[in-house]
Amino acid sequence: MNILLINGNITRCAKSGYGLTPAPAGLTSLAGVLRRRGHDVRIRQAFSHVLPQEEDLPLLRRELGELLGEFYPDVIGISCRNIWAARRPSNPLRLIEYYSAFYDARLVRMFRTLCSSPIVMGGTAFSIEPALYLKSAKPDFGIIGEAEESLPALVDALQAGKELPAIDGLITESAADAWHAIQPARVQDLAAVGVGACDLVNNFRDCYYEGGGFVPIQTKRGCPMDCIYCTAARLEGKCYRFRLINDVIAEMLAYRDTRGVRHFFFVDSTFNHPIDHALEVCDAILQARLQIEWIAEVTPVAISDALAAAMKRSGCIGLTLTPDSCSNRVLKSYGKNMDTKQVAEAIAVLRRHKIPFDTCLIVGGPGETRETLVESMDFCGKHLANDVVRFYDGMIVTSCSKSYDLARSEGVINATKPYADLVLDNDFRAVKSYDYFFPHLKQPRKQLMDWIGGVCTGPRWLLAGRDYVPDPQSGELTLRPEIQIAEGSRPWWKGLRRTNERRTIGV
Numbered sequence: 001m002n003i004l005l006i007n008g009n010i011t012r013c014a015k016s017g018y019g020l021t022p023a024p025a026g027l028t029s030l031a032g033v034l035r036r037r038g039h040d041v042r043i044r045q046a047f048s049h050v051l052p053q054e055e056d057l058p059l060l061r062r063e064l065g066e067l068l069g070e071f072y073p074d075v076i077g078i079s080c081r082n083i084w085a086a087r088r089p090s091n092p093l094r095l096i097e098y099y100s101a102f103y104d105a106r107l108v109r110m111f112r113t114l115c116s117s118p119i120v121m122g123g124t125a126f127s128i129e130p131a132l133y134l135k136s137a138k139p140d141f142g143i144i145g146e147a148e149e150s151l152p153a154l155v156d157a158l159q160a161g162k163e164l165p166a167i168d169g170l171i172t173e174s175a176a177d178a179w180h181a182i183q184p185a186r187v188q189d190l191a192a193v194g195v196g197a198c199d200l201v202n203n204f205r206d207c208y209y210e211g212g213g214f215v216p217i218q219t220k221r222g223c224p225m226d227c228i229y230c231t232a233a234r235l236e237g238k239c240y241r242f243r244l245i246n247d248v249i250a251e252m253l254a255y256r257d258t259r260g261v262r263h264f265f266f267v268d269s270t271f272n273h274p275i276d277h278a279l280e281v282c283d284a285i286l287q288a289r290l291q292i293e294w295i296a297e298v299t300p301v302a303i304s305d306a307l308a309a310a311m312k313r314s315g316c317i318g319l320t321l322t323p324d325s326c327s328n329r330v331l332k333s334y335g336k337n338m339d340t341k342q343v344a345e346a347i348a349v350l351r352r353h354k355i356p357f358d359t360c361l362i363v364g365g366p367g368e369t370r371e372t373l374v375e376s377m378d379f380c381g382k383h384l385a386n387d388v389v390r391f392y393d394g395m396i397v398t399s400c401s402k403s404y405d406l407a408r409s410e411g412v413i414n415a416t417k418p419y420a421d422l423v424l425d426n427d428f429r430a431v432k433s434y435d436y437f438f439p440h441l442k443q444p445r446k447q448l449m450d451w452i453g454g455v456c457t458g459p460r461w462l463l464a465g466r467d468y469v470p471d472p473q474s475g476e477l478t479l480r481p482e483i484q485i486a487e488g489s490r491p492w493w494k495g496l497r498r499t500n501e502r503r504t505i506g507v
């Protein structure tokens, strides 16, 4: 069959914490499996669905029409990655316009006017909030979770024209309200994933690499840790499953040799845990003499000198540390299973091995008080005074995370309807309660932000709600004009400078 896979993600705030649009790792992986089963597959990036006005829809129709002109699909798959659109809506009073589902729904509508091929949605955002997509975009099918086995099964069934068999993770609009009961699809043996079809993404360098991009490579799935806000348990499960190391290296080689790229991002939820596996990946890179540069997100609990040395030798040029807080009380309430001593040790190891890093914190989530935030800021002032630290104000609560049960038990979230319905009913107030931000202080957000702004004073510290603003032209979130990124910095945060280096360090 002819299968057209569309990447709907266009979050490309290259100069912000959102980063350049990541290459569609999920679609590449799916395309590899589908092609090996004899299907003719294309992967395309959509652009015009996020243009601000409905009057732009003819542009979208033309863009999709051109795609269909060169390849008539029997099935269309749309990958939905981020829940939020990270751009200024054209109508700020319409809640759905803050969500990528609004834009992906345009894709579905336009395809419907151009062809009658069945449309399947999937991807991380779809898997976390399927009802929002099913109710607003109305695809024929959705697949919750990892689709390397379920999508081929669906395609086979559609080709055979028979009644659909039971397929893991498969959902349709009629079951939208019962989505919690559907187990996400999961590939037990990642050998079945093989090597992704990186040659099928067109315009790869321009879309995803030039201007600071990193090519996504996954070495494993799953995470056994218990951070309360995290969706990994739903998306990938709690047990590690490892890809064959030969497949990982073969995929990097294929990207390097066919696309001329040499910068990679290990997209495992945490690259360095378990340490043995991370060491194995570093050794394999060295043995294969890949001569590449790479970055990853790492947990402070698993950084040894031996690993840091191996990472550095194999081409690591930057890491993102994700302690989420630097107060022991909050580390506990966020379920982080570490203390600030371990965070400080991890920082010391990275410094010893001269590995640049940035650090991410979530401010105002469950257990956070003014005192704990000051503790965190003190720690950052002591250990990270001149480093890049990204402070995200508010913990986003999704109904598949532990923080949801907690926020409900505290009465912070007391909505009686499912999240998707709140969004579609334009209920701003109820939806706002899913952004957990010092709810017990009962102070307006602006007041709290002014206070946090006053203590968030490092010269290279970013406070998301203050420092990320919509670009006046495109509406995409970007950094405030006084925060500059030096041209060609990889990763972007290495080149971060404030033009008004105004601040005193620490609290």
Ligand code: B12
Pocket (backbone or CB within 6 Å): 009, 010, 011, 012, 013, 017, 018, 019, 020, 021, 022, 023, 025, 026, 027, 029, 030, 076, 077, 078, 079, 080, 081, 082, 083, 084, 120, 121, 122, 123, 124, 125, 127, 128, 142, 143, 145, 146, 147, 148, 151, 213, 214, 215, 216, 218, 230, 231, 232, 235, 236, 265, 266, 267, 268, 269
């Ligand atoms: C690595 C990563 C990043 C890296 C990406 C680096 C790179 N160059 O690729 C960085 C750090 C830059 C990043 C940034 C962001 N990320 Co991120 N990221 C991830 C992470 C850990 C892995 C994504 C990945 O590549 N997976 C590997 C591929 C193979 O899997 P996959 O894409 O899920 O695809 C599978 C399925 O989803 C499905 N599928 C996918 N497409 C389709 C299509 C169809 C038709 C079907 C049927 C199935 C299907 O099948 C695929 C194969 O199994 C995920 C968490 C996670 N564990 O998934 C978060 C995640 C995707 N990120 C998320 C977010 C929010 C962001 C940011 C907005 C964060 C921020 N505030 O800055 C930005 C946005 C970036 C952008 N421009 O879009 C969210 C998205 C959902 C949400 N809550 O909105 C996730 C899920 C984490 C979370 N909080 O829950 N991210």
Ligand code: SF4
Pocket (backbone or CB within 6 Å): 223, 224, 225, 226, 227, 230, 231, 232, 269, 270, 299
């Ligand atoms: S936040 Fe990271 S370390 Fe914590 S549970 Fe999620 S994937 Fe694992």
